[in-house]
Amino acid sequence: MNESLPANPRRLATASRNWPMRASLAILGLIALLCLIGPLVSGHPYDQVYRDYVLVRPSLFAHPDAHETHEALEGIARRMRVGAETSREEGGVLHITLSAGRPIDPRALRAFERSDVFGPARIVETSDEGRRVSIDILLKRMVFLFGTDANGRDLFTRVLIAGRISLAVGLLASFVALTIGVAYGAVAGYAGGRIDALMMRIVEIVYALPFIFFVIVLVMVFGRHFVLIFVTIGAVEWLDMARIVRGQTLSIQQRDFVAAAEALGASAPAILWRHVVPNASGTIAAFLAVLVPRVILLESFVSFLGLGVQEPLTSWGVLVADGARNIQGSVHLLIFPALFLGATLGALQSLGDAWQGSPGTGRR
Structure with missing residues (x-):
């Protein structure tokens, strides 16, 4: 007998023994944990611009290196109109001798503090009536695991912040779609007849509308509030x-356990809630695995049009689009957000397949 049974409360415990499901949940949990905690310990605000570190390549080593130190020192010396005669590094401290044809104003040394490479400068010795100044400068050590973007922002932090946005969009927007779609489809399928025909005609009419145009109109009318986007x-x-839930409802409605519930006098809402929707959960979960990534990609497109996530916030889709535009010279801008996005979408798809194939979800 291949007929579905009423929902069993032990379904989750049985399904949890499915290793693909556990692996998918582990991947999603790890990504969510990284996105939640990572920006707090990365040491870089997601909107911090490091002008001295534009398009830095990924590295486990701390910056600045010798070349970056030299370039930054030369730039500051030109702005101060002085010469950097000698310099040497010792224990993270740079010892420099500056010289000029006029006395060097100590206030000009604040230029080092405004740099992303150097810390405050301390005068060690002054000679030649102030035209020669020996200073010690503490080097600012920074690590950019994923490198930096075209604006000099840490890509590691931005990928994780983007993950927060993308996952929130995927989950909350999918929850809205799930709530409306399941309720609407279940009622239409169970009611049948003219009510079903009318409700499905409404769906077809809405289908005929350009959905991206519909999104744009709603955002334009109600504004670009973050939650409103979801x-x-x-x-x-x-x-x-x-449509999917309606089809499942029409099928499940013919089963014996639904007829038994009707014979016992159960109300329509009770039958839908206790029998129809739980026995369609496998198909619903499988479709959710497709819906969540689709919502994430839709949000990326809306943001690309300037109606979604705005700078300095970002999402995985926006980062992937930025990386694609810079793929010739900075492939890391594409690789890291694409890896996180791909891993998330793959885990969601695997989770949906595993849930649909687990015992008690309506399939044998």
Whole structure:
């Protein structure tokens, strides 16, 4: 007998023994944990611009290196109109002798503090009536695991911040689509007849509208509030969910356990909540695995149009688009956000497949 049974509360415990599901959950949990904690310990604010470190390549070693130190020193010396005669590094401290044709104003040394490479400068010795000054400067040590972008911002922090945005968009917008689509499709399928026909005609009419245009209109009318973006995207992604749940409802409605519940006098909402929706959960979960990445990609497109996530915030899709534009000279801008996005989408797809194939989800 291949008929679905009423939902079993032990389904999750049984499904948890499915190793693909556990692996997918572990990957998603690790990514979520990194996105949550990573920016707090990276040492770089996501919107901090390091003008001396533009398009730095990924590295485990601390910056600045000898070349970066020399370039920064030469630039500051030119702005101060002085010459850097000698310099040597010792224990993270740079010893420099500056000289000029006029007395050097100590206040000009503040230029070192404004640099991303150097810390405050301390005068050690002054000679030649102030025209020669020996100073000690503490070097600022920084590590850019994923390198930096075209604006000199730490890519590691930005990828994790983008993960927060993308995961939030995927989960919250999908929750909106799930709530509307499941309720709408279940009611239409169970009611049947003219009510079903009318509700599905409404879905077809909405389908005929350019959904991205619909998103743009909603954002333009109600503004670009962060939460509104989730609701707006979810509000146009429920149509497929409604159709799928309707089809599942029509099938499950013919099963014996539904007929038994009706014979016992169970109300329509009770039957939908206790029997129809739980027995369609496998298909719903499988579709959610497709819906979440689709929502993430839709958010990226909306942000690309200037109607979604705005600078300095970002999302994985926005970072991937930026990386694609700079792939010739800075491939790391594309690789790291694409890896996080791909791992997330793959884990979601695997999770949906594992859930659909687990015992008690309506498949044998």
